[in-house]
Each structure stands twice: as C-alpha cells, then as structure tokens.
Amino acid sequence: MMNKLKQYERLFKQFDENGDGKISACELKQCVEAMGEELSAEDAAASVTLLDADGDGLVGFDDFVRFVEGGKEEEKENDLREAFKMYEMDESGCITPRSLKRMLSRLGESTTIDECQLMIARFDLDGDGVLTFHEFKVMML
Known part of the structure; x- marks a missing residue:
C-alpha cells in the first residue's frame, strides 16, 4: 500500500x-x-x-x-481494458510512444514521437517510458 x-x-x-x-x-x-x-x-x-x-x-x-x-467498478474496469487495448502495441501489455502516436493518428491527431513521450511521461508512475494498464487506469480516473 x-x-x-x-x-x-x-x-x-x-x-x-x-x-x-x-x-x-x-x-x-x-x-x-x-x-x-x-x-x-x-x-x-x-x-x-x-x-x-x-x-x-x-x-x-x-x-x-x-x-x-x-473507482474499481467492474464495468468501468472492462471499458478501460478495451480502451487500453486500442492504444497498446502488439499485445505488449503497455502503451509506447509509437503506439500512442499510431492511435492518435487514427483519430486524426498529428503528433510527434517526442510529444507522445511527453504525454506518457506525465502518467508514467514507474518512470519506464511506457504506460502499463495500471498507469493508464490511474490516468483515466
């Protein structure tokens, strides 16, 4: 804890x-x-x-x-998992700057890898440069 x-x-x-x-x-x-x-x-x-x-x-x-x-309701958790999978790269278990850029591009947003790294860094709780599901969940709450 x-x-x-x-x-x-x-x-x-x-x-x-x-x-x-x-x-x-x-x-x-x-x-x-x-x-x-x-x-x-x-x-x-x-x-x-x-x-x-x-x-x-x-x-x-x-x-x-x-x-x-x-905020741990089961339905919210399932929705977050589905959203996470959209941003995740190749079922790697994390959102990378590259996978974030790819998804934002699909949504019509033009971003650089550097911008994606900054977005991830804001919620990267363990400082490893990627977002795990737990970090994504904290960000979305």
Missing part, C-alpha cells in the same frame, strides 16, 4: 501545478488539456465539487486517493 501511495502522490503532484497540496478546477482543466483532452471550466468545477469532501472548493490528496481507490 505504501508504494501505491507514493505513486498516487506522484500523480497528484502532476495535477497540483502550484504545489499548494490541493487541486483546483483550473489545475484539473490544465492537466486534462495537457493530455490532449478537452474539459470545460464548468465540467472541471463540477468534478472538483464532486470530489471535494471538506467543502473548501479544492481536491486534497485524501479526496484524490479516495476517488482513485473507489
């Missing part, structure tokens, strides 16, 4: 851009957009409100862990 907490801390810090120990709606929006997705300010604010247990308008580390740990 301690190793898992360290991974959560690393991921949390990716979202907590100003380092204040809390994730604001603005930080959530920026992080999602850095992954190449869109999130409106309204949706970011609604997400923060949903996750915020103490009512301070921000997502603290405990809120974040509770969300990540609580």
Whole structure:
C-alpha cells in the first residue's frame, strides 16, 4: 500500500501545478488539456465539487486517493481494458510512444514521437517510458 501511495502522490503532484497540496478546477482543466483532452471550466468545477469532501472548493490528496481507490467498478474496469487495448502495441501489455502516436493518428491527431513521450511521461508512475494498464487506469480516473 505504501508504494501505491507514493505513486498516487506522484500523480497528484502532476495535477497540483502550484504545489499548494490541493487541486483546483483550473489545475484539473490544465492537466486534462495537457493530455490532449478537452474539459470545460464548468465540467472541471463540477468534478472538483464532486470530489471535494471538506467543502473548501479544492481536491486534497485524501479526496484524490479516495476517488482513485473507489473507482474499481467492474464495468468501468472492462471499458478501460478495451480502451487500453486500442492504444497498446502488439499485445505488449503497455502503451509506447509509437503506439500512442499510431492511435492518435487514427483519430486524426498529428503528433510527434517526442510529444507522445511527453504525454506518457506525465502518467508514467514507474518512470519506464511506457504506460502499463495500471498507469493508464490511474490516468483515466
């Protein structure tokens, strides 16, 4: 569990851009957009409100862990596995910069290998340069 907490801390810090120990709606929006997705300010604010247990308008580390740990419904897990397989290269068990570039290209996004490496690095919890299913799952939650 301690190793898992360290991974959560690393991921949390990716979202907590100003380092204040809390994730604001603005930080959530920026992080999602850095992954190449869109999130409106309204949706970011609604997400923060949903996750915020103490009512301070921000997502603290405990809120974040509770969300990540609580999102283990079987249907969601199966959907994530299917999505992961779309990005995975040759059933290797991981998403590589090359496989990410290939899938984004299929979706009409033009990216370089360097850009794909940066996208992966943001959620690469163990620093090996690829995303495992666990890392992909944490990213998607």
